[in-house]
Amino acid sequence: MIKAVVFDIGGVLCEWVTIVRKMAASIGVDYQEFYNTFLHYSFDPKIGSDLGLMSMDEFFAKLAVHFGHPEKAESWRQEFVPGFKRIEPSFELVKELTGKYELALLTNAKIGLWDEWKAGNLREYFPIIIDSAEVHVIKPDEKIFRILLDRLKLPAEECLFIDDFVEYTEAAKKLGFKTVHFKEQEESVKLIRKTLYGSI
Numbered sequence: 001m002i003k004a005v006v007f008d009i010g011g012v013l014c015e016w017v018t019i020v021r022k023m024a025a026s027i028g029v030d031y032q033e034f035y036n037t038f039l040h041y042s043f044d045p046k047i048g049s050d051l052g053l054m055s056m057d058e059f060f061a062k063l064a065v066h067f068g069h070p071e072k073a074e075s076w077r078q079e080f081v082p083g084f085k086r087i088e089p090s091f092e093l094v095k096e097l098t099g100k101y102e103l104a105l106l107t108n109a110k111i112g113l114w115d116e117w118k119a120g121n122l123r124e125y126f127p128i129i130i131d132s133a134e135v136h137v138i139k140p141d142e143k144i145f146r147i148l149l150d151r152l153k154l155p156a157e158e159c160l161f162i163d164d165f166v167e168y169t170e171a172a173k174k175l176g177f178k179t180v181h182f183k184e185q186e187e188s189v190k191l192i193r194k195t196l197y198g199s200i
Helices: 016-027 033-044 054-064 070-083 088-097 141-153 164-175 185-197
Strands: 004-007 101-108 130-132 160-162 178-181
Touching: 004 088, 004 141, 016 033, 016 070, 033 054, 054 070, 088 185, 101 141, 130 141, 141 160, 141 164, 160 164, 160 185, 164 178, 178 185
Parallel strands: 004 101, 004 160, 101 130, 160 178
Antiparallel strands: none
C-alpha cells in the first residue's frame, strides 16, 4: 500500500528548459552543448552547484566564462528563476493528494533555488523536502534515497517516486520504490492516478 508520494521538481512540477534554451540562443550556442555544460557544473563532484559546493552566482559566472561570455553571468542569474513555469496538471494533482498521502520532494537543485521560486510555493504543499544542495548527495546516488526514507520513516515499498529522468526512477525502483517516469504532462498525471487509485 502506497503511503507517500515523492515528487521531483524540475520537469515534474516546474518547466525550466525554456529559459535554458533562451540562454543558449542568446550566445548562439547549440542547446545540447549548453545543456550538457549546464549539467556538468551542476553535478561535478568537485564543484557541483547541486552538491552545494557553489552558489548560483558562482554557477552562472562559471557557465558564462566557459562559453566566453562573462558579461552574461548576471543577466542569466537574474533571468533563471523568473523563467520557470508551473506545470499546472501536476500542481492540481498535488492539491488532490494533500491529506491523503505523505507528500515529499526529492530534488537535485542549487542552493536556495526552490525557496527563490515563489510561484511554486512548495513548502505549503510539501512538509518534507530533500534538497541535494543541503544533503550534498545527488540523484541517482542510493544515499539520497536512504535519506528520504529516513525522513519519511517508511519502507521504499510504501512510496511512489515520480521523476522525469528515467535513470533516477530506475535507481529508485531498484531500492523497492513504486515509480512513474514523468514524460507528457497530462498522460503522466493519469498514470500517477492509475498507480495510486487503480483507475484513472
